[in-house]
Amino acid sequence: MSHPTGPDHSRRKERSRQAIFAATRALVAEQPYSEVTVGAIAARAGVGKQTIYRRWPSKSAVVFAALLALSENPDGQSLTLPDTGDLAADLKLVMRATAEEFADPSFDRLIRALNTEITHDPALAAEYHTRLAQPLEEAKRARLRSAQEAGQLGAEADLDLALDVLYAPLFQRWLHRSGPLDAAYTDSLVDAMLRAFSP
Amino acid sequence: MSHPTGPDHSRRKERSRQAIFAATRALVAEQPYSEVTVGAIAARAGVGKQTIYRRWPSKSAVVFAALLALSENPDGQSLTLPDTGDLAADLKLVMRATAEEFADPSFDRLIRALNTEITHDPALAAEYHTRLAQPLEEAKRARLRSAQEAGQLGAEADLDLALDVLYAPLFQRWLHRSGPLDAAYTDSLVDAMLRAFSP
Amino acid sequence: MSHPTGPDHSRRKERSRQAIFAATRALVAEQPYSEVTVGAIAARAGVGKQTIYRRWPSKSAVVFAALLALSENPDGQSLTLPDTGDLAADLKLVMRATAEEFADPSFDRLIRALNTEITHDPALAAEYHTRLAQPLEEAKRARLRSAQEAGQLGAEADLDLALDVLYAPLFQRWLHRSGPLDAAYTDSLVDAMLRAFSP
Amino acid sequence: MSHPTGPDHSRRKERSRQAIFAATRALVAEQPYSEVTVGAIAARAGVGKQTIYRRWPSKSAVVFAALLALSENPDGQSLTLPDTGDLAADLKLVMRATAEEFADPSFDRLIRALNTEITHDPALAAEYHTRLAQPLEEAKRARLRSAQEAGQLGAEADLDLALDVLYAPLFQRWLHRSGPLDAAYTDSLVDAMLRAFSP
DNA sequence: GAATAAGCGAGACGGTACGTCCCGTCTTACT
DNA sequence: AGTAAGACGGGACGTACCGTCTCGCTTATTC
Known part of the structure; x- marks a missing residue:
């Protein structure tokens, strides 16, 4: 071949x-x-x-490829989020970790660059979603689905919407630097999401 | 003079x-x-x-000033959101209107440009918040406060968090083009927010 | 103006x-x-x-202009060759001086570069002739004409041809490095020319 | 073998x-x-x-080799110029033929390229002289020597100088495009050379 | 007749200069 | 005094070739 x-x-x-x-x-x-x-x-x-x-x-494409190559899971094994049975605790842990990642200046610059590119180029955006965002979202959705099956979330809950409610505010606060990315904030997001989507 | x-x-x-x-x-x-x-x-x-x-x-500053000049309320009168007493209906109306604005290609380009600039320049970001975002947020917050006083939202509800939950997912979906900005989506955001922050 | x-x-x-x-x-x-x-x-x-x-x-044009600017007679006064009445002596003197100029490595490189350019670009060649070669040739021709009027050259002698016979062999020997540019050679050229064009 | x-x-x-x-x-x-x-x-x-x-x-070397291969006499037989006993007529014939060769655009470009190379590279110049120029010059010199022996040229005449006087003006006029390469010009060169070097 | 190895076509590579575009500054003529 | 116009020093762009390198294939000889 x-x-x-x-x-x-x-x-x-x-x-x-x-x-x-x-x-x-x-x-x-x-x-x-x-x-x-x-x-x-x-x-x-x-x-x-x-x-x-x-x-x-173009420069954008190189930068994008370099970040993809960095982040991609080369051995095909899929991501999984912790699942202790305590949904609130698990989510708070994961979101605090996410917020901490953004605190690293190098990572911050890299992700801002990536974000600028996908904001202006729909083709890159599509590739970003397929190769980076979707696998991660799937892992998160899987955790919510598990909670749903355990009766911790409403049977009719729109899990994608729940993920948006969890993550979009965090992302926006980081992107616009409109407030501190601290545990208080991420915890309150988890609590709000749970109130909205619990049975 | x-x-x-x-x-x-x-x-x-x-x-x-x-x-x-x-x-x-x-x-x-x-x-x-x-x-x-x-x-x-x-x-x-x-x-x-x-x-x-x-x-x-710089170019950024000119573009930013041009947009500010366009958007600013010249006669000092403050924005107000509709208040019919029906919070859900009022918010759904406002959010549908917001989503429609984003559909205009010129507006889309302008806002993407603005967003890129404030993402990379904290000084511009600060000015943006002071002069454009805060007045608008204040109007939204006022509507929520009115609802809170009417007992439609919990007395302890964090209204800023509620606004984030409402608007950040909409903004993110537009920025990343990750889904349609339709009424179904904006309505479901309003519903989720209300479930999370009702008494 | x-x-x-x-x-x-x-x-x-x-x-x-x-x-x-x-x-x-x-x-x-x-x-x-x-x-x-x-x-x-x-x-x-x-x-x-x-x-x-x-x-x-292009590079050629810059180089050409730089050399022109160097060589051109800015105040419009025309060149004249020595005229002692002894044609052979005068010409031998002038040609020895010309040969010596070519011995300077910088000058050599400059003139080779110029020669290459005018060899390949007829437009540059035309400008070269008008602005550099013709004034010089006219000075030489004037010296020969003076000799002709003094009866030292034949009345029917083609002075342009005489100049070619004098200078072309010198130029070719320099260009192709086919022999030394010494006084013996330049003198023998003068003698040959005089034999060919004397009355 | x-x-x-x-x-x-x-x-x-x-x-x-x-x-x-x-x-x-x-x-x-x-x-x-x-x-x-x-x-x-x-x-x-x-x-x-x-x-x-x-x-x-280098490119020069390839071009040079290609031209050498074209021009070289593969079977070792040496060039000879016509010798009818009438030196003036023989030389005029040969020089007219030379002038005509230069009129062919392809040949013109080839020889200009070759000339540029040997002008700037002494090593190539040496090889050019040994393998192309000298055989040709030897043939021309032989014709003059024959005339000298027949008493048509002075016994003391410098035949190399005579060749320079014949060919250098022709070459220079071609190289610098400073005039037409016609029979009138080549004939007048032959006449001038004969006046200069006859007994 | 199969195995071997030299030389080949193809063309990607690290590198240099090209000629163009735009930046942000500076100079001039005009109002 | 401040403006419209646009040349300037600077520097990145994306392209074209340079001369070198690596590759797989073709040959012609050698076992």
């Missing part, structure tokens, strides 16, 4: 691919996204600019 | 100011934000580039 | 023009012509690349 | 060699020399770039 595109320069290809991703992540983490240039990525990766342009059409 | 800046050039100043804002809004509405340039705004407004740079430090 | 092309930024313009010419001459003199780049000229001149491209269409 | 370089791939080698030369000549004849690229030669010849770089160090 060979590629139809010609000789398989796969070793060099893979090496440069990883170098490009590493350089991209480093640069996006250490300076504002708009000041990252394709030339700088190439130089840091020890790669010609053409090697980047041959594979991706 | 002259300005403290010297002889009275205020008429010219005001004329060019309005021309710049009009040109900015037109350009941002008709093409991707990143392709709008200060040079193009100046040319369209029939103004020298320096006239823009003398007043604002 | 103003330029029709807009505001007269003539001071800056002239300063950058001279800086570009100086940088060009320095670079062409110190390295092979093909390794001189427009970017390097701009950097050395402390000028943006666009300032060069705004004025000349 | 095998080459020292290993197994005898000489047939393939020779085929690709000829393909490279043909492609090179075609490309140099049909477009400006500076726009001919090694990649284009390789593609036109149906050959990998490495096959070219393995054999020649």
